[in-house]
Amino acid sequence: MADMVFTDFVFYVLATILLVSALNVVTTRNPVHAALFLVLSFFTAAGIWLLLQAEFLAIVLVLVYVGAVMVLFLFVVMMLDINIDKIREGFWRYLPLAGTIGTLMAVEMVMILSNQYFVAAKSVSKPAGFSDAAALGSVLYTDYLLPFELAAVVLLVAIIAAIALTLRGKRESKSMNPAEQVVVRKEDRLRMVNMPSEHEPKPVDTAENGEAS
Amino acid sequence: MEYLATLFGSYWPNIELTAWTLMKIVAIVAPLMIGVAYLTYAERKIIGYMQVRMGPNRVGYFGLLQPMADGIKLLMKEIVLPTASNKGLFLLGPVLAIAPAFAAWAVIPFDATLVLADIDAGLLYVLAMTSIAVYGVIIAGWASNSKYAFLGSLRSAAQIVSYEIAMGFCLVGVLMCANSLNLGKIVLGQEGGLLHWYFLPLFPLFIVYFISAVAETNRAPFDVAEGESEIVAGFHVEYSGMAFAIFFLAEYANIWLVCTLGALMFLGGWLSPVSFLPDGIWWLLIKMAFLVFFFLWFRATFPRYRYDQIMRLGWKVFIPITIVWIVVVGGMMQTDYAHWFH
Numbered sequence: 001m002a003d004m005v006f007t008d009f010v011f012y013v014l015a016t017i018l019l020v021s022a023l024n025v026v027t028t029r030n031p032v033h034a035a036l037f038l039v040l041s042f043f044t045a046a047g048i049w050l051l052l053q054a055e056f057l058a059i060v061l062v063l064v065y066v067g068a069v070m071v072l073f074l075f076v077v078m079m080l081d082i083n084i085d086k087i088r089e090g091f092w093r094y095l096p097l098a099g100t101i102g103t104l105m106a107v108e109m110v111m112i113l114s115n116q117y118f119v120a121a122k123s124v125s126k127p128a129g130f131s132d133a134a135a136l137g138s139v140l141y142t143d144y145l146l147p148f149e150l151a152a153v154v155l156l157v158a159i160i161a162a163i164a165l166t167l168r169g170k171r172e173s174k175s176m177n178p179a180e181q182v183v184v185r186k187e188d189r190l191r192m193v194n195m196p197s198e199h200e201p202k203p204v205d206t207a208e209n210g211e212a213s
Numbered sequence: 214m215e216y217l218a219t220l221f222g223s224y225w226p227n228i229e230l231t232a233w234t235l236m237k238i239v240a241i242v243a244p245l246m247i248g249v250a251y252l253t254y255a256e257r258k259i260i261g262y263m264q265v266r267m268g269p270n271r272v273g274y275f276g277l278l279q280p281m282a283d284g285i286k287l288l289m290k291e292i293v294l295p296t297a298s299n300k301g302l303f304l305l306g307p308v309l310a311i312a313p314a315f316a317a318w319a320v321i322p323f324d325a326t327l328v329l330a331d332i333d334a335g336l337l338y339v340l341a342m343t344s345i346a347v348y349g350v351i352i353a354g355w356a357s358n359s360k361y362a363f364l365g366s367l368r369s370a371a372q373i374v375s376y377e378i379a380m381g382f383c384l385v386g387v388l389m390c391a392n393s394l395n396l397g398k399i400v401l402g403q404e405g406g407l408l409h410w411y412f413l414p415l416f417p418l419f420i421v422y423f424i425s426a427v428a429e430t431n432r433a434p435f436d437v438a439e440g441e442s443e444i445v446a447g448f449h450v451e452y453s454g455m456a457f458a459i460f461f462l463a464e465y466a467n468i469w470l471v472c473t474l475g476a477l478m479f480l481g482g483w484l485s486p487v488s489f490l491p492d493g494i495w496w497l498l499i500k501m502a503f504l505v506f507f508f509l510w511f512r513a514t515f516p517r518y519r520y521d522q523i524m525r526l527g528w529k530v531f532i533p534i535t536i537v538w539i540v541v542v543g544g545m546m547q548t549d550y551a552h553w554f555h
Contacts, residue, residue: 067344
């Protein structure tokens with residue numbers, strides 16, 4: 001019984017942090033703070049997944065979203081020139097549209113959650129040697145192979161599209177070609193010149209020297 | 214003990230477990246801190262000898278008390294908070310740098326039974342922890358509100374994200390060989406002496422892993438995030454005293470971590486290289502020290518890479534090599550040579 005109480009306690013602590021940080025993501029004025037709060041909410045969500053014994057998903061959430069996606073996000077947000085007045089501008093103008101979309105999403109959520117088919121699944125306690133990753137992998141690469149491959153192709157197209165978008169226009173950067181740099185030979189760069197050795201210049205008389213300096 | 218058990222009643226098992234775990238954590242972290250302190254000494258001494266100097270030799274015999282003296286000096290110094298900095302995040306930066314560097318040690322097996330948390334996805338956990346370490350650098354650079362610090366943190370973030378991919382692919386090769394994400398099982402998959410260690414069938418991945426590890430820890434020749442000659446000291450230019458020292462503790466703790474991982478995944482961990490000598494934790498320590506020595510050797514040998522060369526090496530050389538070798542490993546697993554791995 002004590003065990004149950006303890007996991008419940010951990011869940012409520014994590015859930016509180018998650019809700020507060022998620023609220024802060026949308027209310028805080030500084031975009032860098034907002035991105036960092038999003039990181040915190042991902043991290044606590046991973047903690048809640050750990051409580052549900054989904055350790056593979058929890059670690060992958062940290063690895064992919066916290067460790068990679070949000071780093072790139074922060075990378076861009078950090079470089080912005082933060083002007084809070086500009087950010088607040090147009091709040092009332094966008095309010096009707098944003099309010100409509102927000103209400104629509106809230107209604108959809110209520111419809112889904114109150115559906116009779118949507119019941120909270122009981123957490124299944126697994127045997128000690130159960131491997132989350134292996135189970136997920138075998139399902140993903142057998143039963144769901146086709147959707148998986150499809151998702152991979154979509155991602156590939158997105159990568160190529162992103163590169164194509166940045167490559168528009170004439171290329172003006174003076175980039176180097178390392179392959180050419182490596183094969184360069186001494187003869188291409190260096191010219192040996194044969195010339196007679198220099199002689200000591202004749203001493204000039206001191207008066208002239210003094211004038212010159 | 215009996216008295217405490219009656220005092221806390223049904224909560225006693227939980228409390229006992231927590232206390233026992235805390236003691237284990239101290240037993241891992243305390244030697245690690247000593248290892249970190251003496252790695253700074255070893256670095257100065259070894260690079261000194263490589264450059265025909267003496268290195269530190271004033272405090273204690275052979276300068277052996279130098280790390281202590283440095284630590285006390287840094288503790289006594291004032292931590293200056295820049296006026297224009299973002300105070301909260303400025304102080305959070307060092308914490309976020311060092312916390313993952315220690316947290317990752319939770320799943321490292323030192324012996325067949327000597328491990329704090331023997332979790333199933335240990336390798337992924339270590340990768341996740343090392344991938345959060347970049348936040349310390351980013352936050353420190355941004356919160357300092359200084360151009361040099363900011364440039365350093367941008368360079369560092371780009372570099373760590375790039376080399377993490379190559380490193381991750383190396384680990385994919387290892388887990389294909391071992392058929393497991395558990396670090397203990399990965400080591401046990403290399404049983405049978407020197408010729409069964411994974412560095413032989415995965416030799417290209419081992420090299421890529423090790424060079425990526427140097428880049429991940431921001432060490433020379435990949436230390437553009439510090440780049441003294443261009444951006445003063447990079448992301449920690451505004452830090453002083455212990456806050457500055459924390460970044461260095463994190464860097465050296467990360468060096469030990471990546472070397473330990475390399476020893477576990479490619480060099481057989483605690484297993485003995487020959488059958489007539491017993492296995493044990495000392496083999497792991499010897500292999501760790503062997504790999505750490507290379508970090509110091511690199512620093513004394515190579516000039517710093519240019520930034521575009523770093524990016525080219527990571528994206529255009531290492532990632533293709535790892536992808537090709539993963540395909541090769543996948544092919545080898547279908548042939549008669551599969552016994553190399555198991």
